[in-house]
Amino acid sequence: MMSINETITSEAGMHKETIIPVQDPIAESKRENIHVEEGKTVGTPYSDDPKFKLRNVEVFYGEARAIKNISLDISRNEVISFIGPSGCGKSTFLRCLNRMNDSIDICRVKGDLLLDGEDIYRSKNDVVELRARVGMVFQKPNPFPKSIYDNVAYGPRIHGLANRKSELDDIVESSLRKAGLWDEAKDRLDGMATGLSGGQQQRLCIARAIAVSPEVILMDEPCSALDPIATAKVEELIAEMSESYTIVIVTHSMQQAARVSNRTAYFHLGHLVEVNETTKVFTSPEHDLTESYITGRFG
Numbered sequence: 001m002m003s004i005n006e007t008i009t010s011e012a013g014m015h016k017e018t019i020i021p022v023q024d025p026i027a028e029s030k031r032e033n034i035h036v037e038e039g040k041t042v043g044t045p046y047s048d049d050p051k052f053k054l055r056n057v058e059v060f061y062g063e064a065r066a067i068k069n070i071s072l073d074i075s076r077n078e079v080i081s082f083i084g085p086s087g088c089g090k091s092t093f094l095r096c097l098n099r100m101n102d103s104i105d106i107c108r109v110k111g112d113l114l115l116d117g118e119d120i121y122r123s124k125n126d127v128v129e130l131r132a133r134v135g136m137v138f139q140k141p142n143p144f145p146k147s148i149y150d151n152v153a154y155g156p157r158i159h160g161l162a163n164r165k166s167e168l169d170d171i172v173e174s175s176l177r178k179a180g181l182w183d184e185a186k187d188r189l190d191g192m193a194t195g196l197s198g199g200q201q202q203r204l205c206i207a208r209a210i211a212v213s214p215e216v217i218l219m220d221e222p223c224s225a226l227d228p229i230a231t232a233k234v235e236e237l238i239a240e241m242s243e244s245y246t247i248v249i250v251t252h253s254m255q256q257a258a259r260v261s262n263r264t265a266y267f268h269l270g271h272l273v274e275v276n277e278t279t280k281v282f283t284s285p286e287h288d289l290t291e292s293y294i295t296g297r298f299g
């Protein structure tokens with residue numbers, strides 16, 4: 001059994017030393033004779049109090065099946081990380097949760113995806129409403145080419161959340177405060193958002209997501225374009241936000257998953273192999289594939 005620190009040191013060491021990670025997870029898992037049973041996830045994929053109840057989810061890009069019969073509950077107010085080798089389907093699965101895949105013509109989603117018991121893919125459901133409830137922060141900060149104020153006010157305006165200018169001002173201030181950006185932005189609210197640093201822009205995007213009072217925030221590698229200091233600020237924010245929101249985060253950094261999440265889900269070639277308490281995943285994973293991944297046998 002490894003400690004989190006040992007595991008993480010070995011992850012960091014993998015980059016520093018000249019260990020060449022095996023890049024092909026299929027070849028590696030065949031060589032090690034490790035199998036994944038379709039639809040069978042080890043650990044604790046289910047919850048007594050699910051915010052999202054996801055059953056037998058499959059996602060196709062044309063004929064190619066990118067997500068293979070995945071069932072998972074995402075609990076209310078938990079932070080869950082999705083980890084796994086490149087191309088294993090983390091982002092595809094994340095994007096199902098607010099129907100971001102709808103914009104890809106060749107993409108089809110099958111299975112039951114329930115948010116508070118309601119099927120989010122029912123055609124009568126309004127996608128704009130869904131995305132207000134399930135907000136998203138992307139890999140690269142993507143502020144609108146507008147002022148800082150207008151970026152945060154955008155969602156509340158289109159959803160009619162404020163009747164007066166003073167109400168909108170309050171939403172903008174409280175969202176920027178929650179995103180830890182108020183002190184840096186309060187004297188330049190009319191300045192262009194694109195004039196902020198990368199880390200500030202990412203916190204602005206978080207403020208923009210928060211401004212419409214979402215219940216869930218999806219984060220797709222939110223720190224991959226940020227330096228370590230900006231990353232630490234976003235991670236602190238995730239910890240604070242977890243009191244009010246359910247957070248799902250895709251990350252390539254095992255250290256980040258270990259720092260921010262309650263549970264960690266390990267994906268492999270479109271399968272959901274293991275879901276467990278984060279400490280367990282990084283100290284005594286149940287599945288051999290999870291262990292191979294966290295010990296750097298394939299990347």
Ligand SMILES: Nc1ncnc2c1ncn2[C@@H]1O[C@H](COP(=O)(O)OP(=O)(O)OP(=O)(O)O)[C@@H](O)[C@H]1O
Nearest residue numbers: 061066084085086087088089090091092093104106
């Ligand atoms: N728009 C698309 N059209 C066709 N195939 C796609 C599309 N987006 C993703 N895929 C394929 O679906 C599979 C899963 O990709 P996805 O981006 O979800 O993986 P990922 O685990 O998030 O990868 P990464 O960590 O590299 O971002 C891959 O085989 C990928 O090539």
